[in-house]
Amino acid sequence: MVVAARFAFEQVRLHRLQVSIVPRNMASRRVVEKLGMRCEGLAERYLEIDGVWEDHLRYAITVEEWRAAEPDLTALWLG
Incomplete structure (x- = not known):
C-alpha cells in the first residue's frame, strides 16, 4: 500500500488519495x-x-499529510 501511495503522490503527482470502504470491512479499514x-x-x-445500497466510510490523505508521515510509514511497511 505504501508503494502505491508513493507512486500516486510522487510519480502521478496527485494532491489527494481517497478510498471508500464498507464499514464492516475491518481488515481494509485497518x-x-x-x-x-x-476517516472523513x-x-x-x-x-x-x-442489489443493496451500502454505506461507506470515506478515508483520505493529502500530499502534505503524506510528506509529513512518509518516512515513518515507509519504515513501518517496508522495514
Missing part, C-alpha cells in the same frame, strides 16, 4: 488507517453492491 489515512465520515447508501 490497512488504510495504518497508511495514515483519516460516512457516505450513506454510497454504492449499490449485489
Whole structure:
C-alpha cells in the first residue's frame, strides 16, 4: 500500500488519495488507517453492491499529510 501511495503522490503527482470502504470491512479499514489515512465520515447508501445500497466510510490523505508521515510509514511497511 505504501508503494502505491508513493507512486500516486510522487510519480502521478496527485494532491489527494481517497478510498471508500464498507464499514464492516475491518481488515481494509485497518490497512488504510495504518497508511495514515483519516476517516472523513460516512457516505450513506454510497454504492449499490449485489442489489443493496451500502454505506461507506470515506478515508483520505493529502500530499502534505503524506510528506509529513512518509518516512515513518515507509519504515513501518517496508522495514
